[in-house]
Amino acid sequence: MERIGEQTIKFNTPPTILEAASIVGPKESQGPMAKYFDQCIEDEFWGEKSWEKAESKFVKETVSGVISKSGIPVSDIEYCFAGDLLNQCISSSFGLRELNIPFFGVFGACSTFVESMCLGSMFVASGAAKNVLCATSSHFCSAEKQFRFPLELGNQRPPTSQWTVTGSGAVILSACGTGPYITHITPGKIVDMGIKDANNMGAAMAPAALATLITHFRDTGRKPSYYDAIITGDLGHIGKEILTELAETKGYNIASVYNDCGVLIFDKNKQDTHSGGSGCGCIASVFSGYFFKQLKQGKMKRILLIATGALMNSTTTQQGESIPGIAHAISIEV
Amino acid sequence: MERIGEQTIKFNTPPTILEAASIVGPKESQGPMAKYFDQCIEDEFWGEKSWEKAESKFVKETVSGVISKSGIPVSDIEYCFAGDLLNQCISSSFGLRELNIPFFGVFGACSTFVESMCLGSMFVASGAAKNVLCATSSHFCSAEKQFRFPLELGNQRPPTSQWTVTGSGAVILSACGTGPYITHITPGKIVDMGIKDANNMGAAMAPAALATLITHFRDTGRKPSYYDAIITGDLGHIGKEILTELAETKGYNIASVYNDCGVLIFDKNKQDTHSGGSGCGCIASVFSGYFFKQLKQGKMKRILLIATGALMNSTTTQQGESIPGIAHAISIEV
Numbered sequence: 001m002e003r004i005g006e007q008t009i010k011f012n013t014p015p016t017i018l019e020a021a022s023i024v025g026p027k028e029s030q031g032p033m034a035k036y037f038d039q040c041i042e043d044e045f046w047g048e049k050s051w052e053k054a055e056s057k058f059v060k061e062t063v064s065g066v067i068s069k070s071g072i073p074v075s076d077i078e079y080c081f082a083g084d085l086l087n088q089c090i091s092s093s094f095g096l097r098e099l100n101i102p103f104f105g106v107f108g109a110c111s112t113f114v115e116s117m118c119l120g121s122m123f124v125a126s127g128a129a130k131n132v133l134c135a136t137s138s139h140f141c142s143a144e145k146q147f148r149f150p151l152e153l154g155n156q157r158p159p160t161s162q163w164t165v166t167g168s169g170a171v172i173l174s175a176c177g178t179g180p181y182i183t184h185i186t187p188g189k190i191v192d193m194g195i196k197d198a199n200n201m202g203a204a205m206a207p208a209a210l211a212t213l214i215t216h217f218r219d220t221g222r223k224p225s226y227y228d229a230i231i232t233g234d235l236g237h238i239g240k241e242i243l244t245e246l247a248e249t250k251g252y253n254i255a256s257v258y259n260d261c262g263v264l265i266f267d268k269n270k271q272d273t274h275s276g277g278s279g280c281g282c283i284a285s286v287f288s289g290y291f292f293k294q295l296k297q298g299k300m301k302r303i304l305l306i307a308t309g310a311l312m313n314s315t316t317t318q319q320g321e322s323i324p325g326i327a328h329a330i331s332i333e334v
Numbered sequence: 335m336e337r338i339g340e341q342t343i344k345f346n347t348p349p350t351i352l353e354a355a356s357i358v359g360p361k362e363s364q365g366p367m368a369k370y371f372d373q374c375i376e377d378e379f380w381g382e383k384s385w386e387k388a389e390s391k392f393v394k395e396t397v398s399g400v401i402s403k404s405g406i407p408v409s410d411i412e413y414c415f416a417g418d419l420l421n422q423c424i425s426s427s428f429g430l431r432e433l434n435i436p437f438f439g440v441f442g443a444c445s446t447f448v449e450s451m452c453l454g455s456m457f458v459a460s461g462a463a464k465n466v467l468c469a470t471s472s473h474f475c476s477a478e479k480q481f482r483f484p485l486e487l488g489n490q491r492p493p494t495s496q497w498t499v500t501g502s503g504a505v506i507l508s509a510c511g512t513g514p515y516i517t518h519i520t521p522g523k524i525v526d527m528g529i530k531d532a533n534n535m536g537a538a539m540a541p542a543a544l545a546t547l548i549t550h551f552r553d554t555g556r557k558p559s560y561y562d563a564i565i566t567g568d569l570g571h572i573g574k575e576i577l578t579e580l581a582e583t584k585g586y587n588i589a590s591v592y593n594d595c596g597v598l599i600f601d602k603n604k605q606d607t608h609s610g611g612s613g614c615g616c617i618a619s620v621f622s623g624y625f626f627k628q629l630k631q632g633k634m635k636r637i638l639l640i641a642t643g644a645l646m647n648s649t650t651t652q653q654g655e656s657i658p659g660i661a662h663a664i665s666i667e668v
Contacts, residue, residue, distance in 0.1 A: 001462055003412070007436050009462045050653055078337065079521060086647070087421040089441045093524060093645035097658040102341050102521040104449060105645065105660075107423045107439040115438060119453060126460035128335055128343045187413060187436040190427060311427035311439070313420070319384055324431040326439075 001125050005219025007212075008186045015124035016177025017295075017332065018131070020288035021066035023058055025140065025166025027273075028285065031266045036289035037167070038065055044141050044166060052090060055139035055166075058281070059084070059095030062168040063135050066288075070131075070172045074101065077172065078129035081116035083107050084137045084280055085164075086146060087313075091137045101133065109309030110205075110234050111188070112136045113169060113284040114328040117305075118185040120173045121330070125182075130175045137168035138279025147198070147314055160200040162236040162262055162278035169284025171292070180295040184220060184331040188212040190311065192324040198317045202239020202262075202275055205308040208325030209235060210246045212306055216329050217252065224254045228300040231291060232327075233283035233307035234262035236276035261286035283307045295334055302333045335459050339553025341546075342520045349458035350511025351629075351666065352465070354622035355400035357392055359474065359500025361607075362619065365600045370623035371501075372399055378475050378500060386424060389473035389500075392615070393418070393429030396502040397469050400622075404465075404506045408435065411506065412463035415450035417441050418471045418614055419498075420480060421647075425471045435467065443643030444539075444568050445522070446470045447503060447618040448662040452519040454507045455664070459516075464509045471502035472613025481532070481648055494534040496570040496596055497607035503618025505626070514629040518554060518665040522546040524645065526658040532651045536573020536596075536609055539642040542659030543569060544580045546640060550663050551586065558588045562634040565625060566661075567617035567641035568596035570610035595620035617641045629668055636667045 001011050022037045029040030039061070048054040059082070067074060080099060082092040083106035096103060108115035116134035123129040141151055143164040149155040173182065191208040209232050217223065224230060224247075235243055240260040247254045261283045262276035287305060294300040306329040312321065335345045356371045363374030373395070382388040393416070401408060414433060416426040417440035430437060442449035450468035457463040475485055477498040483489040507516065525542040543566050551557065558564060558581075569577055574594040581588045595617045596610035621639060628634040640663040646655065 001460060003462060007412075052649055052653065078341075083441060085422075087649065088419075088443065088645065088647040090645070090647050090650050093658050093660075094650065094655065097524040097526045097645075100523055103524050103660060104453065104521060105441040105443075105643075107417060107441040109422065109439075119438065122456055122460060122462060126335060126456060126462075128337060128456060128460075187438060189434055190431040190437050192431045309439075311422065311424070311431075313422035313424050315386055315421065316424050316428065319386065321428065324427050326427075326437060 007215050008184055008219035010184050011125040013125055014181035014183045015121045015173040015175060017180050018172045018174040018177045019066050019070040020171045020292040021062050021069055022169045022285040022289040023062045023167060024285050028165055028167055028265055031271060033265050033286060033290055037285060051139055051142040055091040055137055055142050056095035058168040059091050059135055059137045062170045063096060066170040066172055072131055077101050077131045077133050079123055080133040081106050081120045082135040083112040085143055108326060109311050110278060110280050111307040111309030111326050111328050112280045114305055114307035114330055117330055118187050118328055121182040121185060124173050124175050132173050135170035136280040136284040138164050138281035140164045140166045143279060157274055158199045159274050160238055162201055162275045163273035164279035165265060165277045165282040167281035167285035169288035171288060179334045180332050182330050183333050186212055186216040186329040188327040190324045190326050192322055194322045196322050201278060201310050202236040203242055204310050204323035205325040206235055206239045206242040206246060208327040209243050209306055209308045212327040212329045214250055224252055224257055227257055227302050227304045229303045230254055230258045231303060231305050232260045234278040235260045235308060236262040236278060238275045295332060298334060305330050305332060341549050342518055342553035344518050345459040347459055348515035348517045349455045349507045349509060351514050352506045352508040352511045353400050353404040354505045354626040355396050355403060356503045356619040356623040357396045357501060358619050362499055362501050362599060365605060367599050367620060367624055371619060385473055385476040389425040389471055389476050390429035392502040393425050393469055393471045396504045397430060400504040400506055406465055411435050411465045411467050413457055414467040415440050415454045416469040417446040419477055442660060443645050444612060444614050445641040445643030445660050445662050446614045448639055448641035448664055451664055452521050452662055455516045455519060458507050458509050466507050469504035470614040470618040472498050472615035474498045474500045477613060491608055492533045493608050494572055496535055496609045496612035498613035499599060499611045499616040501615035501619035503622035505622060513668045514666050516664050517667050520546055520550040520663040522661040524658045524660050526656055528656045530656050535612060535644045536570040537576055538644050538657035539659040540569055540573045540576040540580060542661040543577050543640055543642045546661040546663045548584055558586055558591055561591055561636050561638045563637045564588055564592045565637060565639050566594045568612040569594045569642060570596040570612060572609045629666060632668060639664050639666060
């Protein structure tokens, strides 16, 4: 591998995304992406006694699904990279505690899926591992309870707010395989532009997405037109618009190739989610369910996947802090 | 690099731990390790308005300290790996939001320091980076508030409980340097033996430490006597005793070389911490303050550093879950 430009690593022996799996909850099952997911669960509890336990089950079953699809024995998967939004990343650690694979806990808020794939691809590309697993989840009910208000209160949500996706996505990265390949990673810096509204995550995260996007272009010498699709994690409708405009001011017209998983996962008109979807499970399920298949079937050849995260918690909001954003990008090519 | 045995990676071009820094709080400043730390802060708030902001300041100042000691310009440090115990790892993201270095958030509870060094050393050893930064923190007051009870309640602590270290440690890993070198990493699996007492973390984490310890010995063919010191992160007095006994039953007598940072950082007789220190900041500050210097000065030549984490939160405890443990090990040699 080699370091190119300021932040990007180019893999000379790029890892293959061997297989991907996704499981989503009830609202996502009624959205436009429903047919692409492996499983649509009609019950937010999925038979468990709490939302937290349900979220762990989403992770566990998604990981079990991707391993079984790949045909690789668990003993041949050397390392696992996983994280989520719950305090101390409990969905991942409880969901995967029986997995018996060396475990790296990752926290990048909603950027966790791509952060995991950055780290996982390093292990594969460097020869340290033949196969690694990357997994992420979020759950609307556990996230609302933890970050905002108990659902039972029936609080009104402002128009800028996004709807945390109930879902999980997981991929296996492998040294053997015929693609799609992770050819470049561009890990991002923390960017805090002073946004303090915890109900407007899109605006808080868009500047971080911009920084990573532009750095990726500069480091690789590529332009937006190089990609069939540039996909952000969960900026939602408002954040998507902000990023498109910000990129334009920097001389990059991304409008024709750019979309956001938070925009894609719900129907703006029929599903009342305000500014779209969010949560680590958003990009994880939409990539694993939809984009991975597009690449695998050759319908898309090159995509830039950028997951964005807001690195705050409810205490920092209460203490009047602004919201630091981060965005990690990977280039995936067939 | 090459993968040896079941879980271990051996670096053929091992990264150097170029420099280390540590800052601790008032109780640690009265303990037996006080003289080894770079700074001892007498005020838990360190002039900030909240414990969370104070903890961020510990991270920020420690990182600033290690960079300045290393003499490396910030622009030559390519990636940063950091995490902590607070919900959504806010000490790290707020403490380092102005750092301007691509950032990987890591969560391994109290195993975070060594987890970060595992990941960081991979980036350096693979040639993806010349210099990386690894940092971790914990804070007694913010941790008690979040995991247990508000300090103002004056709750009594059971004898098995440990005292979260207020402190931070940071290291710079580099491709250039004359050691001490990280020669091997043995990332651990999640181990849950069913312990449910959140006031007995040592017992919950000891089986994970055992699993990683034995795997490291088996993978490398080494024995306890190979090392001048085997150091765990924060098993405390009870956990240390359990690990020593468990290792004995598996045929490894570690008693003569083994110690624990939670045992070392406080004076058992003069400081009322019950079972010793804990928190990500424990191993981070004790390694950066004491062991790094022992290695640098040639007083120790080979140490095995094992950080242990309890991957739970207060919700899982309330929901009656047991405590999954994890332990990551690195071998450091001059």
